[in-house]
Structures are given as structure tokens and as C-alpha cells.
Amino acid sequence: MGRFVVLLVSMGAIATALAPAAAAQTVVLRPPVDAPIIDPFRAPETTYGQGNRGIEYDTTAGVGVDAAGPGLVVFAGPVAGRAWVTILHQGGLRTSYGPLSLVAVATGDPVEVGDRIGSTAGPLHFSTRVDGDYVDPTTLLGVRTLEVRLVAHETDDDGRWLRLLERQERRHLADHVSDGSGFWGLVDRALGGAVGAISPFFGIEHSFTEHMEGIVHLVDLGDTLSEGLDRATITARMINGLASILDPDECTVASAAVAGIPARPLGRRIAIVIDGLDSSSDSSAMADLDLGDLGYGPDDVGRISYAGGLVPGSGGDWPIQRSEYDASTTRGDVEPQIDQVARTLRAVSTANPGVPIDVFGHSLGGLIARHAIAATAQDVPYGIAVTLASPHAGAPLADLVEALEVTMAGSYVAEVVEDVGWHDMALVAPVVEDLSATGFAGDTRHVAFPESVHAVTIGSRADVVVPATHAGAPGARHVVVGGLDPVGAHRDIVGLPEVEREVRLALAGLPPACSGAADAMLDLVVPESIAFAETALAAGVLVRDVLPS
Numbered sequence: 001m002g003r004f005v006v007l008l009v010s011m012g013a014i015a016t017a018l019a020p021a022a023a024a025q026t027v028v029l030r031p032p033v034d035a036p037i038i039d040p041f042r043a044p045e046t047t048y049g050q051g052n053r054g055i056e057y058d059t060t061a062g063v064g065v066d067a068a069g070p071g072l073v074v075f076a077g078p079v080a081g082r083a084w085v086t087i088l089h090q091g092g093l094r095t096s097y098g099p100l101s102l103v104a105v106a107t108g109d110p111v112e113v114g115d116r117i118g119s120t121a122g123p124l125h126f127s128t129r130v131d132g133d134y135v136d137p138t139t140l141l142g143v144r145t146l147e148v149r150l151v152a153h154e155t156d157d158d159g160r161w162l163r164l165l166e167r168q169e170r171r172h173l174a175d176h177v178s179d180g181s182g183f184w185g186l187v188d189r190a191l192g193g194a195v196g197a198i199s200p201f202f203g204i205e206h207s208f209t210e211h212m213e214g215i216v217h218l219v220d221l222g223d224t225l226s227e228g229l230d231r232a233t234i235t236a237r238m239i240n241g242l243a244s245i246l247d248p249d250e251c252t253v254a255s256a257a258v259a260g261i262p263a264r265p266l267g268r269r270i271a272i273v274i275d276g277l278d279s280s281s282d283s284s285a286m287a288d289l290d291l292g293d294l295g296y297g298p299d300d301v302g303r304i305s306y307a308g309g310l311v312p313g314s315g316g317d318w319p320i321q322r323s324e325y326d327a328s329t330t331r332g333d334v335e336p337q338i339d340q341v342a343r344t345l346r347a348v349s350t351a352n353p354g355v356p357i358d359v360f361g362h363s364l365g366g367l368i369a370r371h372a373i374a375a376t377a378q379d380v381p382y383g384i385a386v387t388l389a390s391p392h393a394g395a396p397l398a399d400l401v402e403a404l405e406v407t408m409a410g411s412y413v414a415e416v417v418e419d420v421g422w423h424d425m426a427l428v429a430p431v432v433e434d435l436s437a438t439g440f441a442g443d444t445r446h447v448a449f450p451e452s453v454h455a456v457t458i459g460s461r462a463d464v465v466v467p468a469t470h471a472g473a474p475g476a477r478h479v480v481v482g483g484l485d486p487v488g489a490h491r492d493i494v495g496l497p498e499v500e501r502e503v504r505l506a507l508a509g510l511p512p513a514c515s516g517a518a519d520a521m522l523d524l525v526v527p528e529s530i531a532f533a534e535t536a537l538a539a540g541v542l543v544r545d546v547l548p549s
Contacts, residue, residue, distance in 0.1 A: 276363025366390025
């Protein structure tokens with residue numbers, strides 16, 4: 001613990017010593033909505049106590065929200081499942097808006113006063129901070145003169161400063177959905193002060209930004225891990241799971257699941273396959289799923305290439321890019337791959353007008369498939385979507401890697417990897433952070449399969465790479481298959497007969513096969529235990545190595 005506190009105090013002291021004289025700036029804010037205030041600002045009695053750190057407007061869902069002043073969007077996304085936006089204005093002034101039902105801006109967007117930034121989800125909470133401290137927004141509406149410092153974000157060539165601000169905002173916005181109590185709440189406020197103090201010097205003392213980015217990420221990771229280990233949260237999940245066992249959704253009787261469905265689907269369909277992390281043009285786990293036996297013609301099965309388009313030799317004579325790819329190509333950022341797959345799916349649909357397209361994804365490929373389908377559902381006639389062992393809610397092993405990377409040993413290994421140039425190593429690749437609960441997968445776990453798609457997510461009961469509890473997604477029926485042997489469970493799920501059965505049921509438009517109460521109990525307890533053990537291990541690494549007592 002001593003090393004952590006000394007670092008915070010040292011950064012604050014150095015930043016204070018370097019701080020220039022504050023400059024008087026005129027800040028003009030106007031109300032973000034035209035509605036009465038129903039809950040005024042109430043400063044907490046103590047630094048870490050409860051209160052209303054902003055004001056609440058009496059708005060209904062769907063009301064447009066405008067920027068209160070000119071500035072830079074430094075956060076636009078979900079916090080605890082609710083969307084928020086934060087704008088950085090001149091100096092230390094920031095305004096936050098939420099919860100929102102629609103976000104119309106993205107992190108890094110410049111805005112002017114009155115620009116539309118989203119729509120309300122109900123009553124709008126509006127807060128203002130000056131140098132990290134919450135102040136009553138009503139005192140800033142109109143023309144005010146404040147002593148503020150300029151932030152040189154224009155020098156942020158590589159986006160590091162913007163990423164730091166985005167992470168800091170995620171932590172500050174948590175104040176509005178929790179009481180901010182406990183150890184991490186205290187650390188978060190200390191970080192807020194330290195980051196606010198060093199903000200004028202970005203571009204001058206670059207190392208400060210790097211240190212702070214890592215520490216803010218540490219706090220974000222610590223919060224996420226503690227939430228995963230929270231007894232009340234685990235109990236709630238178990239109760240919900242037991243309730244679903246006692247009152248299951250509609251299902252297909254197992255004996256009818258084989259005898260009562262057609263051997264092949266009627267009419268022509270196209271199957272698009274997306275393999276997972278560390279696959280390649282020559283290595284495909286999805287090859288174990290015999291799509292020909294399921295009724296797809298040899299020219300109607302296309303396999304996505306992580307290098308763009310389709311893998312050579314797959315698909316029909318379609319005017320679509322073909323490219324080889326290797327394992328390292330799968331380890332980059334997830335979002336560009338989603339955009340690339342979305343373009344390919346549109347191209348396949350254009351080349352085959354009116355033909356239903358079914359999508360099958362394994363592991364990382366399933367996560368990509370879900371987002372690409374959500375982005376193109378209006379343009380592509382999808383039939384079914386089946387994902388296998390996909391980290392739709394993140395992968396606890398990625399959280400463990402994230403925790404290891406902030407230890408002293410992990411930092412040393414990362415520096416060695418950077419120096420040697422082994423950037424394509426899976427454990428230090430960008431995709432690992434994307435698959436963590438604090439990365440892309442965790443941030444977008446609320447994104448659902450479109451209602452127009454018959455989606456089925458399948459997890460492997462003993463999978464230690466992606467626990468079955470993390471393989472489900474909104475808008476899909478979730479199925480757990482497999483036995484209790486963890487060896488090969490993640491990859492071997494593709495070839496299980498239960499998976500072929502579930503695909504046939506989906507093609508016939510039928511719900512998943514029914515399971516007995518004993519199997520359903522194992523499907524709940526085993527994956528939950530795996531996820532808990534991995535999360536506890538990550539939290540243990542964090543506490544033992546990063547926050548020594």
C-alpha cells in the first residue's frame with residue numbers, strides 16, 4: 001500500500017510545484033434541456049459520503065439533450081449498463097449528462113454549445129466539475145468568470161491523453177450509480193485530484209500521463225474484479241439461475257429434437273463462418289461443424305478472413321476480396337475487425353440478393369459476429385446466428401492477464417516484449433484488453449442480437465477459457481453443452497453432437513432442446529465456479545503485488 005500512496009503524493013507534489021498561475025476565463029453554459037429541476041444539487045456531508053453531485057431535470061424518455069457549452073467529448077458510453085456523456089470545456093470544467101437512451105457523439109468529438117449529444121432515458125442528471133470537484137451546476141449557468149487552467153489536449157498525437165480522460169470519466173461517473181464508498185472510492189478521488197493537477201502539463205511531462213493511465217486502469221480493473229466477487233451479486237445470479245431451472249423457457253423435448261426436425265433446411269441458405277483467436281487460413285476449429293451435412297451447398301459456405309474478405313477457396317464465385325491470414329492477424333483490436341466483417345457480410349448479401357445468411361462464430365469470432373450483425377441487420381437478410389464459447393461478457397482469463405500486466409514482473413515482461421518486438425504474442429496483444437471485463441467486451445455486453453435474427457449462444461460447461469456464464473448474450477437463447485473435463489473444452493465444443501442438434505433446431509425455427517434439472521444445475525454451478533475462481537485469482541494478483549500492505 002505504501003508504494004501506491006507515495007506515488008500519488010509524489011505526482012501531486014511535483015504537479016503543484018510546476019503549476020503555472022491560473023488564468024481567468026469566461027465560461028458560458030446553458031441548460032442541456034428545457035425542463036424544470038426536480039432534485040437540486042446536494043453536496044455530500046463528507047468527501048466520500050452520499051449526496052446529489054448534480055441536478056436532475058424532470059424529463060421523460062426520448063427528450064433531446066444538448067451540449068451545455070463548447071468543448072471536447074472525453075467520454076461517451078455505458079457505466080453500469082447506463083449511457084453517459086462527459087464534455088471537457090476550457091481548463092478544469094467538465095459537464096456530464098445521463099443516463100441517456102441514445103448517444104449521438106463519440107469520444108474525441110468536438111462540440112459547440114447547443115449541439116445534440118443524445119436523448120434522455122428518463123429524468124436527466126446533469127453535473128459539473130471544476131478541477132475534479134463537483135459544484136452546483138446552477139451557479140455556472142449563464143456567463144461566469146472562473147479561475148481555470150488550459151488543457152493542451154491538442155498535443156495528444158497518439159490518443160493517450162484522451163484514453164486517460166475516458167478512463168477517469170468512467171470512474172467519476174460511477175459516483176452517479178453508486179455511493180462511491182470503500183477503498184476504491186477513496187483511491188478514485190485521490191486519482192481525480194492528481195490527474196486534475198497534472199492535466200496542464202500533457203506534452204511536457206509525458207511520463208506522468210503514462211503512469212496515471214496505468215493507475216486509473218488499475219482502479220477500473222479493481223472495481224470490476226470486486227464487483228465480480230461481490231457476495232450479493234453472486235447470490236443474485238444464483239437465484240436467477242435457480243429460478244430459470246424451476247421455470248424454464250420454452251424448449252424442445254430431447255427425443256423430438258432429433259426425430260422431429262428435417263435433415264436439411266428448405267431452400268437455399270448461405271453460411272458465413274468466423275473462427276476465433278489464433279486461427280488462420282489453414283487452421284479452423286469451425287471445420288469440425290459439418291455444414292454440408294446440415295444442408296449448405298459447397299459454394300454457399302464462406303469463411304471470414306481476418307485480413308479482409310473471405311478465405312481463398314470459400315464461398316461461391318462472388319465478387320468479394322479473398323485473402324490469407326495467420327494467427328497474428330487475429331490479435332489486433334476488435335473494433336476494426338467488426339467493421340471489416342460487417343463490410344464483408346454486406347458484400348455477400350449484395351452478391352446473393354434475397355438469400356438468407358446464417359452466421360456461425362467460435363470464440364472471438366462469435367463476439368465479432370454479434371456486433372457485425374447488429375450493425376448490418378437493416379441491410380442483410382439474416383436467418384440464424386450461432387456462437388460457440390464466445391466471450392460476449394468478457395473472459396476472466398483476460399482480466400487475469402490485465403492484472404498480471406500491472407505487477408512489477410508483468411511490467412518488466414511487457415517492456416522486454418516491446419524492446420524485442422514480439423508485438424504479436426497473444427498474451428500482450430491488444431485483443432486481450434478488448435476481451436476483458438474492463439475492455440470492449442465488458443463495455444458492450446449489453447448490445448443485443450437483433451430481434452429479427454434467431455440467435456443461439458452455446459457455452460461449454462467446463463470451459464476455462466470462456467466460462468459458459470460469459471458466453472451468453474442479450475437477444476439470444478443460451479445453451480450449455482459438454483461434460484466436466486476442461487481439457488480441450490473450449491475448442492472441442494464445435495464438434496459436439498449437441499451443437500449439431502442445436503443448429504438443426506435453430507434452422508427449423510425451434511427452441512433449444514430441454515435439459516433435466518440435474519444437468520441444468522451443473523450448467524449453472526460449474527461455469528459460475530470457474531468464473532469465480534479466475535476472478536478471485538486476478539484480484540489476488542492485484543492485491544498481493546500491486547497494493548502490498
